[in-house]
Amino acid sequence: MQSEYRPIRVALLGAGSVGAQVARLLIENREELAKRVGAELQLVGVAVRDTKAKRGAEIPQDLITSDAESILTGADIVIELMGGIDPAYDLIKKALNSGADVITANKALIAAKGNELIDLAQQLGAQLYYEAAVGGAIPIIRPLRESLAGDKINRVMGIVNGTTNYILDQMDSKNVDFQSALKEAQVLGYAEADPTADIEGFDAASKAAILASLAFHSDVPVEKVHREGITSITSAQIQTARQAGYALKLLAIGERVDQGLVVRVHPTLIPLNHPLAAVRGAYNAVFVEAESAGRLMFYGAGAGGKQTASAVLGDLVSAAKRHLAGGPGLASSTHANLNVLPVQSTRTRFQITLRVSDQPGVLASIAGEFAAQNISVETVAQSVPGDGEPAAVLTIMTHIASEGDLEKVVESISKNKAVVSVESVLRVEGI
Numbered sequence: 026m027q028s029e030y031r032p033i034r035v036a037l038l039g040a041g042s043v044g045a046q047v048a049r050l051l052i053e054n055r056e057e058l059a060k061r062v063g064a065e066l067q068l069v070g071v072a073v074r075d076t077k078a079k080r081g082a083e084i085p086q087d088l089i090t091s092d093a094e095s096i097l098t099g100a101d102i103v104i105e106l107m108g109g110i111d112p113a114y115d116l117i118k119k120a121l122n123s124g125a126d127v128i129t130a131n132k133a134l135i136a137a138k139g140n141e142l143i144d145l146a147q148q149l150g151a152q153l154y155y156e157a158a159v160g161g162a163i164p165i166i167r168p169l170r171e172s173l174a175g176d177k178i179n180r181v182m183g184i185v186n187g188t189t190n191y192i193l194d195q196m197d198s199k200n201v202d203f204q205s206a207l208k209e210a211q212v213l214g215y216a217e218a219d220p221t222a223d224i225e226g227f228d229a230a231s232k233a234a235i236l237a238s239l240a241f242h243s244d245v246p247v248e249k250v251h252r253e254g255i256t257s258i259t260s261a262q263i264q265t266a267r268q269a270g271y272a273l274k275l276l277a278i279g280e281r282v283d284q285g286l287v288v289r290v291h292p293t294l295i296p297l298n299h300p301l302a303a304v305r306g307a308y309n310a311v312f313v314e315a316e317s318a319g320r321l322m323f324y325g326a327g328a329g330g331k332q333t334a335s336a337v338l339g340d341l342v343s344a345a346k347r348h349l350a351g352g353p354g355l356a357s358s359t360h361a362n363l364n365v366l367p368v369q370s371t372r373t374r375f376q377i378t379l380r381v382s383d384q385p386g387v388l389a390s391i392a393g394e395f396a397a398q399n400i401s402v403e404t405v406a407q408s409v410p411g412d413g414e415p416a417a418v419l420t421i422m423t424h425i426a427s428e429g430d431l432e433k434v435v436e437s438i439s440k441n442k443a444v445v446s447v448e449s450v451l452r453v454e455g456i
């Protein structure tokens with residue numbers, strides 16, 4: 026195709042799961058992309074650590090280098106798909122300083138340095154794109170950043186980590202324990218050899234910080250995201266939840282509360298008829314509640330080389346068009362400057378499961394502890410423990426209460442002589 030414009034020079038940092046697929050699509054769809062953009066997209070270099078390694082795409086060997094900095098020179102657009110903070114952070118800054126637009130899928134980096142890099146880009150007349158950093162193939166960054174920019178979002182709630190959703194789903198549907206489900210996720214490539222970032226909720230916390238920052242036009246440091254992982258969840262808990270009409274999911278939640286925001290990641294009960302309860306396997310979904318738009322759900326593949334490459338290519342076409350049309354890039358939007366408050370400011374429902382001694386007066390004594398903190402109890406169910414011990418299991422569902430008050434009740438209940446143990450405290454959302 027003849028174009029009035031010179032080719033747009035694209036440098037690729039990283040050719041692993043995602044990068045190799047981006048390279049493949051750039052090479053295979055070269056003509057079609059040129060038509061969509063109005064100029065050719067020319068891959069000018071691909072930086073990797075091991076230049077001899079076999080790649081998931083046929084990348085011309087003369088484009089491959091281990092000298093990442095060298096391919097930044099003269100690039101119009103730099104795509105960072107290396108992961109991690111170092112050297113990605115420095116390379117992105119160098120790319121922006123040399124006038125290039127930058128595309129990244131690096132949630133850890135965006136959560137830690139996103140607003141700084143977005144503003145640096147804007148000051149330099151460039152733009153930072155990061156659609157693939159949350160939810161893989163799912164378009165969610167652009168809808169929050171642009172499509173919903175005229176609305177007021179009250180809450181974002183999402184399943185943003187496919188590994189943990191896969192594990193919880195296996196524990197639910199196959200009644201297997203956490204370790205077996207994790208092993209299977211590792212065999213299938215859904216979980217890494219070191220699964221800490223996923224199962225302890227670090228990955229979801231980074232994504233929660235990114236989503237909340239965009240949704241609430243505020244700076245949300247990842248350190249202020251309350252984080253709990255799924256390692257202590259048992260399949261018995263999931264089965265009991267299902268019998269009571271709930272699914273147990275690791276949710277990332279950002280919401281407005283009095284005086285600011287709370288952003289949190291933790292295992293959560295949601296009613297089985299809530300759209301997020303239907304998100305199975307390694308899929309992701311983000312549920313947005315906005316004042317005018319109402320409830321929206323964005324659903325799809327949250328990871329995978331090819332799927333994530335789709336989001337990167339979408340950013341690439343946008344960046345290339347902006348490169349041709351010119352004009353300023355988008356700045357960060359933190360003008361609302363809402364405070365990110367501790368999780369104790371959350372108001373939600375709770376399910377508390379207690380093992381108590383099976384004797385008269387226990388129920389009244391426990392109910393009194395809730396009343397003392399002004400927490401209203403909706404239901405109490407009593408069952409016998411599965412292990413045949415001479416005790417009773419109480420499952421208490423509260424009305425909406427403050428997390429701070431609930432913590433006080435749990436503390437006093439655990440000292441109550443009739444209570445053998447507090448088995449679990451779970452937040453309940455989506456009612």
Ligand code: NAP
Binds near residue numbers: 091093106
């Ligand atoms: P990956 O498979 O580990 O690939 C990383 C690539 O970067 C490799 O090609 C590696 O080279 C290269 N690299 C790393 N450090 C380098 C350095 N210092 N100098 C030069 N090259 C270097 O990672 P990935 O799964 O594609 O993920 C890339 C990014 O996308 C990450 O930020 C990740 O969080 C994000 N992401 C991934 C997915 C997914 O499904 N995988 C989904 C959403 C977002 P070698 O190949 O030679 O080691």
